Amino acid sequence: MTRSVPLFIEGRFVDSEASEWIDVTNPATDEVIARAPVTTDDEMARAIASAKAAQKDWAQVPVSDRARYVMRYQALLKEHHDDIARILAEETGKTFADAKGDVWRGIEVVEHAMGVPTHMLGETMEQVARNVDTTSWRHPLGVCAGITPFNFPAMIPLWMYPLAVACGNSFVLKPSEQDPLTPVRLAELWVEAGFPEGLLQVVHGRKEQVDTLLTHPDIKAISFVGSPTVGQHIYRTGTHHLKRVQCMVGAKNHTIVMPDANKEQALNALVGASCGAAGQRCMAISVAVFVGEETRGWVEDLKAAFEQIRPGSSDDPDAAFGPLISRGAKERVERILGTVEAEGGRLLLDGRGYEVSGYPDGYWVGPTLVDNVTAEMTCYQEEIFGPVLNVVHVDTLDDAIEFVNANAYGNGTSIFTDSGAAARKYRHETEVGQVGVNLPIPVPLPFFSFTGGKGSFYGDLHAYGKDAVRFYTETRTVIERWFESDIPDGHGPNMTINLG
Numbered sequence: 206m207t208r209s210v211p212l213f214i215e216g217r218f219v220d221s222e223a224s225e226w227i228d229v230t231n232p233a234t235d236e237v238i239a240r241a242p243v244t245t246d247d248e249m250a251r252a253i254a255s256a257k258a259a260q261k262d263w264a265q266v267p268v269s270d271r272a273r274y275v276m277r278y279q280a281l282l283k284e285h286h287d288d289i290a291r292i293l294a295e296e297t298g299k300t301f302a303d304a305k306g307d308v309w310r311g312i313e314v315v316e317h318a319m320g321v322p323t324h325m326l327g328e329t330m331e332q333v334a335r336n337v338d339t340t341s342w343r344h345p346l347g348v349c350a351g352i353t354p355f356n357f358p359a360m361i362p363l364w365m366y367p368l369a370v371a372c373g374n375s376f377v378l379k380p381s382e383q384d385p386l387t388p389v390r391l392a393e394l395w396v397e398a399g400f401p402e403g404l405l406q407v408v409h410g411r412k413e414q415v416d417t418l419l420t421h422p423d424i425k426a427i428s429f430v431g432s433p434t435v436g437q438h439i440y441r442t443g444t445h446h447l448k449r450v451q452c453m454v455g456a457k458n459h460t461i462v463m464p465d466a467n468k469e470q471a472l473n474a475l476v477g478a479s480c481g482a483a484g485q486r487c488m489a490i491s492v493a494v495f496v497g498e499e500t501r502g503w504v505e506d507l508k509a510a511f512e513q514i515r516p517g518s519s520d521d522p523d524a525a526f527g528p529l530i531s532r533g534a535k536e537r538v539e540r541i542l543g544t545v546e547a548e549g550g551r552l553l554l555d556g557r558g559y560e561v562s563g564y565p566d567g568y569w570v571g572p573t574l575v576d577n578v579t580a581e582m583t584c585y586q587e588e589i590f591g592p593v594l595n596v597v598h599v600d601t602l603d604d605a606i607e608f609v610n611a612n613a614y615g616n617g618t619s620i621f622t623d624s625g626a627a628a629r630k631y632r633h634e635t636e637v638g639q640v641g642v643n644l645p646i647p648v649p650l651p652f653f654s655f656t657g658g659k660g661s662f663y664g665d666l667h668a669y670g671k672d673a674v675r676f677y678t679e680t681r682t683v684i685e686r687w688f689e690s691d692i693p694d695g696h697g698p699n700m701t702i703n704l705g
Contacts, residue, residue: 207237207238207239207240208238208239208240209221209226209239209240209242210229210239210240210241210242210385210386210389210409211389212242212244212248212252212407212408212409213389213392213405213406213407214248214251214252214255214406214407214408215251215252215255215402215403215406216255216259216402216403217402218389218392218393221242221244221245221248221409222245222247222248223242223243223244223245223248224243224245225242225243226240226241226242226243227240227241227242227243227382227409227410227411228240229241229296229382229383229384229385229386230383230531231295231296231298232297232298232527232528232529232530232531232567232568233298233518233519233527233528233561233564233567233568234564234566234567235532235566235567235568236566238295238296238386239296239385239386241382241385241409241410242409242410243409243410243411243413243414244408244409244410244414246417248408249408249414249417249418252377252406252408253348253377253406253417253418253421253423253424254423255402255403255406256348256375256376256377256403256404256406256423257347257348257375257423258403259375259401259402259403259404260345260347260348260373260374260375260403260404262401263370263373263374263375263401263404264344264345264373264374266373268321268322268325268371268373269322271321271370271371271373272318272319272320272321272322272371274371274398274399274400275315275318275319275321275367275370275371276319277398277399278315278367278394278395278398278400279312279315279316279319281394281397281398282308282311282312282315282363282391282394283312285390285394286305286308286309286312287305288390289308289359289387289390289391290304290305290307290308290359291304292386292387292390293307293308293358293359293384293387294519294527295386295519296358296383296384296385296386296387297355297356297358297384297387297527297530298483298518298519298527298528298529298530298567298568299482299483299519299526299527300517300519300521300524300525300526300527301519301520301522303481303482303526303527304519307357307358307359307360308359308360310357310360310648311357311359311360311361311362311363311364312363313650313651314360314363314364314367314368314651314669315363315367316651317368317651317652317669317670318367318368318371319371321368321371321372321674324372324671324674325343325372325674325678326343327340327341327342327343327680328340328341329341333684334686336686336687336688336689337684337685337686338684338685338686339682339683339684339685340682340683340685341680341681341682341683342680342681342682342683343372343674343678343679343680343681344373344678344679344680344681345372345373345374345677345678345679346374346425346426346449346677346678346679347374347375347423347425348374348375348376348377348423348424348425349365349366349369349374349375349376349377349424349425349426349427349428349677350376350377350378350379350418350424350426350427350428351365351366351369351376351377351378351379351427351428351429352379352415352418352427352428352429352430352431352439353365353378353379353380353381353388353429353430353431354381354430354431354432355381355383355384355485355530356482356485356486356487356530357430357486358380358381358384358385358387358388359387359388359391361430362378362380362388362391363391364428364430364655364668364669364673365378365428365668366378366405368669368673368674368677369426369428369677370400370404370405372674372677372678373678374425374426374677375403375404375405375406376404376405376406377406377407377408377418377424378392378405378406378407378408379407379408379409379410379414379415379418380407380409382409382410382411383530383531384530385409388407389407392405392407415439416442419439419442419443419446419448420442420446422446424448425448425449426448426449426450426451426676426677427439427443427448427449427450427451428451428668428676429450429451429452429453429454430452430453430454430487430668431452431453431454432454432455433454433455433660435454436452436453436454436455436663437452437454437663439452440452440663440664449666449676450663450664451662451663451664451665451666451667451668451676452662452663452664453487453655453657453661453662453667453668454487454660454661454662454663455487455588455614455616455660455661456487456488456489456491456588456614456616456617456657456661457491457492457585457588457612457613457614457616458488458489458490458491458492458614458616458617458618459490459492459493459494459605459608459609459612459618459619460474460475460478460490460492460493460494460618460619460620460621460645461494461496461602461605461609461618461619461620461621461622461631462475462493462494462495462496462500462503462621463496463497463500463602463620463621463622463623463624463627464496464497464499464500465622465623465624465627466621466622466623466643467621467623467643468503468506470621470643471621472503472506472507472510473510474490474619474621474644474645475490475493475507475510475594475645476507476510476511476513476514476572476594477645478490478645478646479491479493479592479593479594480511480514480525480526480572480592480594481525481526482526482527483516483526483527483528483529483570483591483592484526484589484590484591484592484593485529485530485534485590485591487616487657487661488616488617488639488646488647488648489590489646490594490617490619490645490646491588491589491593491594491595492578492585492594492595492596492597493507493594493595493596493597494597494598494599494605494608494609495596495597495598495599496599496600496601496602496604496605497600497601498600500598501598504553504574504576504596507574507594507596508553508554508574511554511572511573511574511594512554512572514526514572515561515571515572516528516559516561516569516570516571516572516592517561518561518563518564518567525572526592528561528564528567528568528569528570529568529569529570529590529591530568531568532568534568534590534591535568535569535570535591537590538570538589538590538591538593539557539570541583541584541587541589541593542555542556542557542573542575542584542593543557544582544583544584545575545582545583545584548581548582548583548584549577549579549582550575550576550577550578550579550582550584550595551575551576551577552573552574552575553574553575553576554571554572554573554574555571555573556570556571556572556573556591556592556593557570557571557573559571570591570592570593571592572592573591573592573593573594574593574594574596575593575594575595575596576596577596577598578595578596578597579597580608580611580612582595585597588614602627602630602631605631606630606631606634606635609635609636609637610634610635610636613659613660614659614660614661615636615637615638615657615658615659615660615661615662616637616638616639616657616658616661616662617637617638617639617640617641617646617647617648617657618635618637618639618640618641618647619640619641619642619643619644619645619646619647620632620640620641620642620643621643622642622643628642628643636658636659637658637659638656638657638658638659638661638662639655639656639657649670651669651670652670653670654667654668654669654670654671654672654673655667655668655669655670656672
């Protein structure tokens with residue numbers, strides 16, 4: 206019997222009264238493993254009202270006590286790390302190792318949230334004028350909400366609600382309808398950690414449920430990770446309703462390979478960064494820019510490296526990556542690859558039609574390498590979100606920088622070189638928010654912020670790190686003046702009988 210995904214509202218897991226349900230499918234088998242409800246209007250209203258009521262009391266809890274709740278939650282996430290990863294692997298198709306990495310990167314952000322007392326410190330200046338002192342304080346916003354994508358169902362929710370709650374807010378999470386089982390498991394551990402009821406709500410659905418969060422007057426801030434089209438709708442609608450919004454959206458990430466680079470390290474990095482997680486990550490390297498005539502001969506070696514990896518099921522220890530998330534995702538990747546040769550590219554390795562033994566119905570795409578790509582080609586213009594690497598050739602580093610900066614997105618980029626001067630020039634002149642040197646995927650650890658830019662981000666304050674604390678709080682400034690003439694003299698009450 207197919208299991209039903211519960212809602213987590215008003216402090217408990219409940220079966221939805223929804224009339225419409227969404228199938229949750231194992232991407233490796235095409236089998237329906239669960240069904241998620243399209244949350245009703247009444248259930249959405251109850252979730253938000255519960256979050257609002259809970260936040261009022263939670264904001265009065267000392268920040269050190271809030272940090273201790275997060276510490277307990279972090280310990281439980283570590284204890285159940287493999288259990289969460291198994292659920293995640295089943296509903297996403299990720300390899301078990303990749304699923305464990307998804308969970309771990311989320312745990313790292315929770316560890317950052319444990320330091321919330323330090324993160325919430327304000328500023329003070331004494332004697333800004335005669336007998337006048339000024340202090341700034343960080344206060345929670347109220348009810349915040351998060352809308353998260355399919356590709357990291359543990360990590361990205363954990364980017365959001367633990368820190369938002371640690372800052373004194375409550376939170377309504379709307380995870381992807383394609384893999385809701387992992388967020389539900391995260392919520393179960395949240396209950397076990399002992400958080401007061403109502404601080405976290407988990408609802409499911411589609412655009413209608415998202416729009417409820419975007420327009421409801423009690424939602425004060427929205428965090429989103431997903432596609433540019435949806436992100437634009439969320440940013441415009443949320444800000445139109447005077448909410449604070451952060452949207453991390455699309456990407457087209459480039460790696461520059463200089464002729465003085467360590468060849469083996471650079472090529473191995475390109476394979477993992479483009480095909481890891483089946484290319485379904487916003488920080489995947491989807492474009493390799495080879496600089497100079499010498500590096501043109503490296504492409505055949507890159508092809509040989511690609512031929513050494515293959516997709517497979519989550520329990521296959523030799524699989525480099527899993528299937529795509531859905532049949533529609535597979536068809537989209539194959540459609541884009543079908544345009545390559547007609548537009549002048551060379552399919553050195555074509556992953557269309559890939560078959561995995563024992564899994565004939567999985568959404569498989571094999572490792573794919575496309576050479577002679579230009580900026581006008583469909584495979585470059587669109588974010589493929591599959592195990593595909595586009596290869597571009599340019600003459601100089603200046604040409605590479607110009608090529609990267611001409612792209613609308615600015616999420617991540619990297620350069621492989623032995624030249625410190627080339628590395629400095631690249632990180633200084635490239636218009637991308639996150640830059641790696643001799644490493645392929647420059648995702649910062651949580652004590653920094655995830656700083657994608659240009660068309661990859663809508664908003665002013667980024668995810669996790671110091672930016673996230675600022676996003677989930679508002680600054681209140683207190684200016685005080687006290688007059689020395691008002692100081693009591695300390696003599697106490699006069700007990701003498703007045704005789705005259």
